[in-house]
Amino acid sequence: MNRVLFPGRFQPFHNGHLSVVKRLLEGFDEVVIAIGSAQEGFTCRNPFTAGERLEMIARTLKEEALFEKAWLIPVPDINMPMAWTTYALSLVPRVSSIASGNPHVLELFKWTGFKTIRVELVEPDKYSGAYIRQLILEGNEYWRKLVPNAISRYIDEVNGAERIREVCRNEHSRN
Numbered sequence: 001m002n003r004v005l006f007p008g009r010f011q012p013f014h015n016g017h018l019s020v021v022k023r024l025l026e027g028f029d030e031v032v033i034a035i036g037s038a039q040e041g042f043t044c045r046n047p048f049t050a051g052e053r054l055e056m057i058a059r060t061l062k063e064e065a066l067f068e069k070a071w072l073i074p075v076p077d078i079n080m081p082m083a084w085t086t087y088a089l090s091l092v093p094r095v096s097s098i099a100s101g102n103p104h105v106l107e108l109f110k111w112t113g114f115k116t117i118r119v120e121l122v123e124p125d126k127y128s129g130a131y132i133r134q135l136i137l138e139g140n141e142y143w144r145k146l147v148p149n150a151i152s153r154y155i156d157e158v159n160g161a162e163r164i165r166e167v168c169r170n171e172h173s174r175n
Ligand SMILES: Nc1ncnc2c1ncn2[C@@H]1O[C@H](COP(=O)(O)OP(=O)(O)OP(=O)(O)O)[C@@H](O)[C@H]1O
Pocket: 007, 008, 009, 010, 011, 016, 017, 020, 099, 100, 101, 102, 119, 120, 121, 122, 123, 124, 127, 128, 129, 130, 131
């Protein structure tokens, strides 16, 4: 079984992420999605918990008929970047390669001797978690066009837009 690890915060999972997963599955049997910063949730930068991210990504992959080929594993941060790579690898099924668009993450895994794959960013001005959270914060419904339908529905279900406005407002007023 040839598997590739794809780590990210997925706050939220968007169409850029989905297109990477599809592309990776052209070359690998399975993709292991590491839901990073798993300890985070209910903050402006990380509004969704690991469990919520897991559930919304799972629903998306089911709708895309990709769920059978994917693993979803929450991975907390630790305050030791070099140790984080082996920590992450210890929590997931065995992989042969690591895919990321983040040069820092690729450097860390290269150091461990793992094969790394630099993924091309798909329209990063549009498909970016930060941009999507900003649109939600502003009440601009265009964000729905940038994420799979299952993500948009899930965010409604958990009152995600209201949550983002609330936690961002609170953090802003504290600073
Ligand atoms: N538009 C995109 N196309 C392809 N890959 C992407 C895109 N945006 C992010 N990625 C990659 O997906 C992985 C997970 O990214 P991450 O969860 O940080 O998303 P992000 O949109 O960059 O988030 P944020 O803006 O919140 O930092 C990383 O390897 C990242 O480089």
